[in-house]
Amino acid sequence: MTALERFERYLTGERGKSAATRAAYLADARLLLELAGERTLDSLQARDIRGFVRQMKQRGHDARSIARRLSAWRAWFALLCREAGFIANPVEAIRGPRAARKLPRPVSADAAAGFLDALDDDDPLARRDRALFELAYSSGLRVSELVGVDLADFLDGGASLTVVGKGGKGRQVPVGASARAAIDGWLLVRGQLARPGEPALFVSRTGGRLGVRAVQLRLDQWSDRLGVADKLHPHRLRHACASHFLQSSGDLRATQELLGHASIASTQIYTHLDFQRLAAVYDAAHPRAKRDKS
Incomplete structure (x- = not known):
């Protein structure tokens, strides 16, 4: 043989x-x-x-x-x-080249704001979606982190949030003013959908915790409804948050902490951007973090 x-x-x-x-x-x-x-x-x-x-x-x-x-x-x-009596495996210690990480297609700050501002909030599900997408963009959450948020996870009157990321590692992230306003609007009607005692912030139409796949489906539906040619997906909102935060702050370490990357190398994929060095604090760095002063 x-x-x-x-x-x-x-x-x-x-x-x-x-x-x-x-x-x-x-x-x-x-x-x-x-x-x-x-x-x-x-x-x-x-x-x-x-x-x-x-x-x-x-x-x-x-x-x-x-x-x-x-x-x-x-x-x-x-x-x-x-x-077959071979003495050694010559491939045992050989590791292949690392595949280049591809970034999602960039989303401009104006495009992100335009999409979020165009969302309706005339029914409970629409209010939920607005809060969902605002939080994803505000705090750079992975979709698994987003659907895992509980009501009890908010701190400082809603200005920050504790999330559990990869490997069960927790971190605290800021929540911008636009996201806080959208979440407050959702909480006013959440009781119309949520089952009694349900801890999840975001629930489905049947009252239980919203699933990861449902977030993608709702993004697709809103993209179609609003006529968005370049459809969004949850990771593009996270990527947009990271890119816009890093462009404004120029602070790679702070961006790493915001995203919950274990290694700075994972965050360095965003450094191809041209930085505009402004204040390093979140409210000054994030396009939708500032409160409306009108």
Whole structure:
């Protein structure tokens, strides 16, 4: 039995991979044989695998494809070490190139404000949606954080909010004046929908906690209703908050804290923007944080 046949049997039996995954992994295995040329598989070392990675980059393979091929090769060599007497797995310590993180399409401050200001609040669900989207843009929340907000999470009379982010890590974020006003409007009618004792700030039409998918659906519906050509999604509101806050403040560390990024590297994706250095405080930095003084 050849090494390739052994791999195909393994993928079909022990791993139970789908036909599409088996085809992809076997294609990856054939590519390794092509790159190896006259060399046998058991003679390959880590430096050879690194050379193959360089060749794939030169051929224009993207980082995601290279990572998948390395995963397939790693599994193949592990099998051959177990069943065919190979001494070492040359792919074991090789990690593929990191895929570039793509930012959502930018949303200008004027476009964000225009969308939010155009939202109706003539029924309970519309008031809920306005509060929902204002809070997402105001505080840069992930959609999972947004739907996880409870009534009891607000501090300082509603000026700040405690949220639980990735890994169960909590943080406190400011809430801008526009968001606070929209939330107050929603709270006036929330009792018409919420079940007795429901802790969630945002509830569905059936009275329970609003779900993540429902937020996206409502954004889609409002985009259609308002004739927004470039539809929004929850992460674009978070991205807009981060971009506009960073543009105004120039404070990368404060932006990291606002977004709840564990590493500053995650926040640095926003530094392609041209900063206009203004005050670092939230009220001065965020386009919708200032109170209307009229």
